[in-house]
Amino acid sequence: MKYIAMLKDSFLEALDCKSLYVMFVISLLFIILLASMSYTQQDAAGTIRDMTDTFNVVHGGRDVGSFWIRSYAVRYNVDGVRDLGPEAKTFAGGWEFTVSLLTSDDPERRKTDLSDFYRLVRHWDGTERGMVKKQTDTIPDADKAPPPELSARFLRSMFLLRQVPKVTVEPVATDPDGATFTVKIKPWSRQTFAGAYKCHFLFGLVSFPLTGMSVAMWVFGIEVLLSQYLAGIFGVMIGIVFTADFVPNMLQKGRIDLLLARPINRSTILLYKYLGGILYAAITGAVFIGGSFLVLSFRSGVWNWGFLASLGTLVFFFAVLSSIGTLVGVMTRNTILSIVAPLGMWALGFGVTWTKNQAKDLISLFRVPDWLDRTLEIFSYFLPRASDFNVANQYFMRRYAVGDEVLELMRQQERLPQVPWVTTLVSSALFILVMLSAACWIFSRRDH
Amino acid sequence: MPAIEINGLVKRYKGVHALKGVNLKVETGEIYGLLGRNGAGKTTMVKILLGIVRPTEGDVKLLGVHPSSPKSRLKVGYLPEDHRFPDYHTAESALEYYGALSGMSAAARRERIPKLLKDVGIADAARRKIRTYSKGMKQRLGIAQAMLHDPEVLFLDEPTDGVDAVGRKEIRDMLVALKAQKKTIFLNSHLLSEVELICDRVGIIELGTMKLEDSVKNLTKVENLYTLTFEKSVEPLLPDLEPPRTKGCRRMGINVVEVAVEDVDKLNAIIDFVRTKGFNLTGLVGKTQTLEEVFIQTLDKPSEGGAA
Numbered sequence: 001m002k003y004i005a006m007l008k009d010s011f012l013e014a015l016d017c018k019s020l021y022v023m024f025v026i027s028l029l030f031i032i033l034l035a036s037m038s039y040t041q042q043d044a045a046g047t048i049r050d051m052t053d054t055f056n057v058v059h060g061g062r063d064v065g066s067f068w069i070r071s072y073a074v075r076y077n078v079d080g081v082r083d084l085g086p087e088a089k090t091f092a093g094g095w096e097f098t099v100s101l102l103t104s105d106d107p108e109r110r111k112t113d114l115s116d117f118y119r120l121v122r123h124w125d126g127t128e129r130g131m132v133k134k135q136t137d138t139i140p141d142a143d144k145a146p147p148p149e150l151s152a153r154f155l156r157s158m159f160l161l162r163q164v165p166k167v168t169v170e171p172v173a174t175d176p177d178g179a180t181f182t183v184k185i186k187p188w189s190r191q192t193f194a195g196a197y198k199c200h201f202l203f204g205l206v207s208f209p210l211t212g213m214s215v216a217m218w219v220f221g222i223e224v225l226l227s228q229y230l231a232g233i234f235g236v237m238i239g240i241v242f243t244a245d246f247v248p249n250m251l252q253k254g255r256i257d258l259l260l261a262r263p264i265n266r267s268t269i270l271l272y273k274y275l276g277g278i279l280y281a282a283i284t285g286a287v288f289i290g291g292s293f294l295v296l297s298f299r300s301g302v303w304n305w306g307f308l309a310s311l312g313t314l315v316f317f318f319a320v321l322s323s324i325g326t327l328v329g330v331m332t333r334n335t336i337l338s339i340v341a342p343l344g345m346w347a348l349g350f351g352v353t354w355t356k357n358q359a360k361d362l363i364s365l366f367r368v369p370d371w372l373d374r375t376l377e378i379f380s381y382f383l384p385r386a387s388d389f390n391v392a393n394q395y396f397m398r399r400y401a402v403g404d405e406v407l408e409l410m411r412q413q414e415r416l417p418q419v420p421w422v423t424t425l426v427s428s429a430l431f432i433l434v435m436l437s438a439a440c441w442i443f444s445r446r447d448h
Numbered sequence: 449m450p451a452i453e454i455n456g457l458v459k460r461y462k463g464v465h466a467l468k469g470v471n472l473k474v475e476t477g478e479i480y481g482l483l484g485r486n487g488a489g490k491t492t493m494v495k496i497l498l499g500i501v502r503p504t505e506g507d508v509k510l511l512g513v514h515p516s517s518p519k520s521r522l523k524v525g526y527l528p529e530d531h532r533f534p535d536y537h538t539a540e541s542a543l544e545y546y547g548a549l550s551g552m553s554a555a556a557r558r559e560r561i562p563k564l565l566k567d568v569g570i571a572d573a574a575r576r577k578i579r580t581y582s583k584g585m586k587q588r589l590g591i592a593q594a595m596l597h598d599p600e601v602l603f604l605d606e607p608t609d610g611v612d613a614v615g616r617k618e619i620r621d622m623l624v625a626l627k628a629q630k631k632t633i634f635l636n637s638h639l640l641s642e643v644e645l646i647c648d649r650v651g652i653i654e655l656g657t658m659k660l661e662d663s664v665k666n667l668t669k670v671e672n673l674y675t676l677t678f679e680k681s682v683e684p685l686l687p688d689l690e691p692p693r694t695k696g697c698r699r700m701g702i703n704v705v706e707v708a709v710e711d712v713d714k715l716n717a718i719i720d721f722v723r724t725k726g727f728n729l730t731g732l733v734g735k736t737q738t739l740e741e742v743f744i745q746t747l748d749k750p751s752e753g754g755a756a
Binding site for chain 2: 001002004005006008009012013015016017249252253254255256257258259260261262263264265445447448
């Protein structure tokens, strides 16, 4: 009972400073904005053409911060789009069509167009086989025409990456250049068919096609924006500011006496004050994430349950930062320092991660001794690691956004950022443990 | 088992020797008043008893348990001086909170809180935010929170601070009622008249040393000094009451005289003498002094080299 009373007290404190209401109003504004979005279906042939227009890039880079992209001047013709099923018009059926490389009538230009296509396919193949990892790596057989089967595999992969899991691509034997293909596709769902929809924003005031992007990916992008940037940066910052005075207020002369005279262990009092802050973050986060999830899902038909999991990672990250505020609050009884310290540590952690990633590139490019990388690596274990939390966040959201089949493909291609589960969870939990243990130790020994 | 037991209590802060080997015992059901100037060590002593401040040396027990154990505070209520309630609470929600922290069940809180708010006279403001309360109302709420869980020992630091005369009387009556219930009360107060009225025993602490400790009755009593009141003017009688018949005499009014004698036999001899002189006695009172006088006298005395 006493534990619930302590959490309730923190909740009343948050209610009193109106911060909860402010957070709820901000959340409501965003939810209304999201509710103003609607989607209308596009023409199937146009959608397929839009999609193939994006089959001109190769990208690589497995780790956070090392992503690269290379585009080629390659364009395609899409002809003879034919419905394969009665539900084709609703994007639930399938289509058959021909994809051919668009080349110039001028023989010299045509040669260049073909050469670009071959280089694109070879570049893609090089990344698939792990021979091209960095932008600066040499592309194997770059100037040789690839076998038509390899080009077909390239196209198939492009469709797959655009969430079209059921796809067959056959080279047309009559094309001596090996640049014409017969394609059959069936999208995973309507919402995952890239370019299939037009988005209307602000209740139809603004409209734009989702070119090269499925509704699922669009929603995924919005959810990343909401959870990683709005909630993950601004929400966490506001949460830190609003809960920073919980501990210093509790330690005020005259107020702490009323608490310490109760038959409760001092550490329990402090830990529940800390948990009160976490509860505050969980409630505001649940309203924002939960409300956004419902509105986005109802409006788009994309139920990305992974987005809800981001609430857990957000609250966990807030718990890491809040533990610093708790320790500083106990040590100094100063609200300003209880705000500055966690935000400073966050910035430091971000700086270390960024420098670490940059150092990796420097090492590979200029053969700089790796002592710097090792030092930063070790240092990064002891700091809040926002980027790891972001990767974990995206892991859950991506699963539902692209589906298991595409996810598996991305995994095979090593295009999924690796989630350092053990280091993130263990080092963060240890960080919280150390901060709170120190705070409890100081609080228990201090005279009030 | 004494409710409070302190042996050789020493507390040193950085550069300050707050308590210098204090010994104290308060029995169950006793009302004990601790007096002293500001900074004498009164609040430090109470805070050590409650585990809020850690002792440097010495042995302290509250209801037989060391204050470092939360169990020692199970049956203890405390009203701190200059207490500050979280002002986002109402009186009702604050008592709910502190009651729960003291281990009271929800049913017990439901039953006790309205009654207590009525007893301390703030039932009408029970659902108002504490930030709207006057100092007196906050003090009354402070007393309510201290008594909430029906504690066996009550520590009250300046309980009538900021309370008007009527309120002070109500609080005094409340404390007397608690005494009748055999509750132990440890009172820190600057209002010596109040302490004199309520307390069984009093300790006077100065610069961390217990200077004097006794019952209020003993402290305020003055040996062999009496005030005699007569039917008529004492003027003709005064030369006969000078030493050596008495140890000294002083006219206090037209028909009132104060005499100092060696013992009760001497007093009776004087009474017999004045009656033979035709002066009928209408009043005889053993002279007492106020606690305030005792307090000032004690603090004015040079130190007798108490604890280092």
